[in-house]
Amino acid sequence: MDWKLTALRRTATAAAVAAAVAVGFAADAGAQQRELKVGYQKHPIQDASLDMMEKWAKANNVKLTRIPMAYSVFMEKVTATLTSGAGDQFDIIWHNDDWGQLWEKWLEPTDDVAGIGNVDKWPLDAFWSADRKLTVVPMAHTVGTFFYRSDLLKPEEVPKTFAELVATGQRLQKEGKVKWGYVGGMAMNNTWFSFWWTMWANNCDILKPLFERDNAKLKAANFEPAITEPCHREIVEYWWDAINTHKISPPGMTAYTRNEANAIFMAGDAAFTLVDSTHFGEFNDPRRSKIVGKVAMAPFPVGPRAQKPTSWNEIWGWGIPKGISAERKKLAKEALAFMLGDEEGQMEMWKKTGGPPPNVRLWDKIAAQDADFRMLKNAVFDQKPVTHSAYYFAEWPAVHKAYSDAVIAAMSGKREDIGKVMQDNVEKIRRAATGN
Amino acid sequence: MSSPTATRRPFLGLDEKKRFMLALIAPAVFALVFFQIVPIFTGANASFRDWALHDPKRTWVGLKNYLYVLRDPEFLFVVLPNTFGFMAASVGCSLGLGLALALLLNRKFRGRWLVQTVILLPLMVAPVIAAIMIRWMFNDQFGIVNVVLDLFGLAPVAWLTQRWTAFLAILITDVWLWTPWFTLLLLAGLQSLPPEPFEAAQIDAATPWRVFRHITLPMLRPVMVVCIVIRSIDAFRTFDIVWTISGGGPARATEVFSIYAYVEAFQFLNFGRGSAAAVIGAFIIVFFAMGLYRILNRWVEVSK
Numbered sequence: 001m002d003w004k005l006t007a008l009r010r011t012a013t014a015a016a017v018a019a020a021v022a023v024g025f026a027a028d029a030g031a032q033q034r035e036l037k038v039g040y041q042k043h044p045i046q047d048a049s050l051d052m053m054e055k056w057a058k059a060n061n062v063k064l065t066r067i068p069m070a071y072s073v074f075m076e077k078v079t080a081t082l083t084s085g086a087g088d089q090f091d092i093i094w095h096n097d098d099w100g101q102l103w104e105k106w107l108e109p110t111d112d113v114a115g116i117g118n119v120d121k122w123p124l125d126a127f128w129s130a131d132r133k134l135t136v137v138p139m140a141h142t143v144g145t146f147f148y149r150s151d152l153l154k155p156e157e158v159p160k161t162f163a164e165l166v167a168t169g170q171r172l173q174k175e176g177k178v179k180w181g182y183v184g185g186m187a188m189n190n191t192w193f194s195f196w197w198t199m200w201a202n203n204c205d206i207l208k209p210l211f212e213r214d215n216a217k218l219k220a221a222n223f224e225p226a227i228t229e230p231c232h233r234e235i236v237e238y239w240w241d242a243i244n245t246h247k248i249s250p251p252g253m254t255a256y257t258r259n260e261a262n263a264i265f266m267a268g269d270a271a272f273t274l275v276d277s278t279h280f281g282e283f284n285d286p287r288r289s290k291i292v293g294k295v296a297m298a299p300f301p302v303g304p305r306a307q308k309p310t311s312w313n314e315i316w317g318w319g320i321p322k323g324i325s326a327e328r329k330k331l332a333k334e335a336l337a338f339m340l341g342d343e344e345g346q347m348e349m350w351k352k353t354g355g356p357p358p359n360v361r362l363w364d365k366i367a368a369q370d371a372d373f374r375m376l377k378n379a380v381f382d383q384k385p386v387t388h389s390a391y392y393f394a395e396w397p398a399v400h401k402a403y404s405d406a407v408i409a410a411m412s413g414k415r416e417d418i419g420k421v422m423q424d425n426v427e428k429i430r431r432a433a434t435g436n
Numbered sequence: 437m438s439s440p441t442a443t444r445r446p447f448l449g450l451d452e453k454k455r456f457m458l459a460l461i462a463p464a465v466f467a468l469v470f471f472q473i474v475p476i477f478t479g480a481n482a483s484f485r486d487w488a489l490h491d492p493k494r495t496w497v498g499l500k501n502y503l504y505v506l507r508d509p510e511f512l513f514v515v516l517p518n519t520f521g522f523m524a525a526s527v528g529c530s531l532g533l534g535l536a537l538a539l540l541l542n543r544k545f546r547g548r549w550l551v552q553t554v555i556l557l558p559l560m561v562a563p564v565i566a567a568i569m570i571r572w573m574f575n576d577q578f579g580i581v582n583v584v585l586d587l588f589g590l591a592p593v594a595w596l597t598q599r600w601t602a603f604l605a606i607l608i609t610d611v612w613l614w615t616p617w618f619t620l621l622l623l624a625g626l627q628s629l630p631p632e633p634f635e636a637a638q639i640d641a642a643t644p645w646r647v648f649r650h651i652t653l654p655m656l657r658p659v660m661v662v663c664i665v666i667r668s669i670d671a672f673r674t675f676d677i678v679w680t681i682s683g684g685g686p687a688r689a690t691e692v693f694s695i696y697a698y699v700e701a702f703q704f705l706n707f708g709r710g711s712a713a714a715v716i717g718a719f720i721i722v723f724f725a726m727g728l729y730r731i732l733n734r735w736v737e738v739s740k
Binding site: 073076079080083102103105106179187188250251252253254255260263264267269394395397398401404405406408409411412432435 | 488489490491492575576577578592594595596597598599602682683685686687688689699702703704705706
């Protein structure tokens, strides 16, 4: 038995010595090169933004470590990291408007990052902390964009109303040019690409007062859902008809995420879609798409209750956890400032990925030399009114889910039951909003 | 002169042999305690507290989270029926198919090794990968399932837009993944049965059906009971397949217990409520498994 104990002791001693040596080496290496760890989603736009920071990192002898995470668990994982005291796991994290209200107290103010004055102010609404400090540095704009097939339609033929969208879609289907008129995501977390764009384009919203995003006012109105309003019932009926009556959209669309909708559009099977502009690069990627060079953008068609096309305009950004050391915060801010000031890199990001740059002063410059950007600017950035594509209170994810369940349930039943299903779900949405 | 080992005083009254044994199991105990026991107690503790993942106040709220879950009509009338329905259908189908395949593989025929290998392939596929493949196979535009239906002159089906067709897609995936597991265990059971009763039946010229009904099945029951209980517990907590194929939709129509707990805890960020749902689920499955085991055990006793 002695030899076993001796062996155990020797192994433990060797492990301790090895660990000490490793720590020594690590400390030595750390003294030579500093490191910034970035938690992000592997996406061409985020990689392009990190490429800009990489230039700064190389010039300053900083190692930029990219830690990719799946979109489906990103928010949950980072939230747990920020609130569990392990906030130093990342020095920079991907930040999104949907999460602004959740993370505001865990993120470092970014008002002092150089170049922050050059970004669009509207999308920042989601990112202010309780003491009015900004908690994000924009990386790119993500804007809902109406895409159409430019090989099938001239710009003047693009539908301007919901009714024209149906008529044009049916015409192209009858002519055998496409299998479907319109395709877009509808399942939970893809609500924007069907229900919501038409909702805003029909002068409607999820909660009352319509288009209100001040949490105090929404609370004062007891988070009253607007889903039984005529403007809302009309859009659910519109999509029910699009799938079942006019058949311009696939029967499986209520279960589609944006991936499935994009696959149909990129296969050349649909004439129109609406998705984030950030997918424009994908549509023009010859390895994945059959419609390269055949996609154009236009303002949203409008519903019967609206006069002008609407739009939404949000950003993807970067945040800095409060839990990291002052030195790393400083480094992170330097990296982000460099990214904001890298005009060449931002123009490159637009060309490679279709991600509109965060520095709005560049927009006119890019528009002057790039027809695609001119198109996007006209389709989205120049359109007023503009709305926010989410609400910014903590229970918003639950409200979104309750809303999605309500409209999908309505879509799965008979047309004449839509009003009743919406009425049945009012209390569920309110309950989700109040957390009771 | 005595050796240093002999003079060493016993630690906590344990001799060297026991200390050595303890040292060997210590890593496993450490892993179990820190990665299983502690998280269970942390979760149970959270279920009594106001514990939002984004703003963990951790104030004591007593049974509030439990009462919310137990009064939630969706949990009682959608989630639990879905969970038990899925469990019964999945375990029943996998058991039936697994038994049939085990009986087939228990015979000698040419190419048996090939059939055996092919049948076991699903065991090597991660459930989430299988579910992603199945989601695309059931896609109404690109899916192979509708192509096959079309070959037979049948209309395409939008599988994931209605409750029962979506449920069917989930069930098919689960049965496909788990049938080999049943096959493997039941085949091992079949091959360990004593040959004498079968030889006696052969002398009596019993038909294959009577042999199966009166000899094979009763003797195989203990193995089947273990399979049913283990798989039922596992089916109760199924998450990845349902989440990937339907996300619990359309409109919560295929939501099962684990999706409910996950959505509460990690989508709505209400860790307290999600933990309460998980604890309730744990109690349900413990009592269910005990009841099921007693019923099935009686079935085995009767068969003896």
